[in-house]
Amino acid sequence: MFLTDAFVMATFTVPEKITTDPQSMLWLLPLVAAISIVYKATKLPEIKFVNFLKETVILFGSIVVFMFVTALVLYSIAWLVIE
């Protein structure tokens, strides 16, 4: 039990290795999921599983699509400035 506890504690005292490649942008997705879930949990008048799931997925999709479009616009501007 002590070893298990020590192992769990140790994982929180040493940072993970994360490289600065395009794949690191995927860390955005769990965060967007958390934001969507908590926001919908506070905004829906009644929590019913199917409705809650539907609303959360819609919000998640909206945020991801909006961020993708924003990234595309910024990339285009950067490309125009550089070229």
Next chain:
Amino acid sequence: MTESRPKENHTIFLLTVGLLAWLIPGAGHLMIKENKRAFIISVTIILTFCAGLYVGSIGIINPSGAKPWYVAQIMNSPIVAALGYLAKTGDYTVFGKPNEIGQIYTSIAGLLNLLCIVNAVYLAHLCKIETAGEPKCS
């Protein structure tokens, strides 16, 4: 909650809900018997916060070097202050991408909890207006 509840009692009730929501994410909603909301909020915020700590270690809680992040992080719970005290020893240094992602995760978790604190207090206040005479919320 009854309509005869004195105004002071209602204020104390709202303060208690807000304080509980800060102490343990979701506890404010639990107090006003919004059990489903409480469960969802609690699990999501605690998981997001722990994910941030896992990625960046407790070194990402830096009360002196990263004050704006710390202000957002402490919205999670007062436990963050204890973690900040531990991290102040300087034994848990973290730089670069893990630091960045860890700080973003823990700070967003804190800001989400702030949203939940405000929501719990608002719902507790609405309880008084909507359930006149019925002991539903407290």
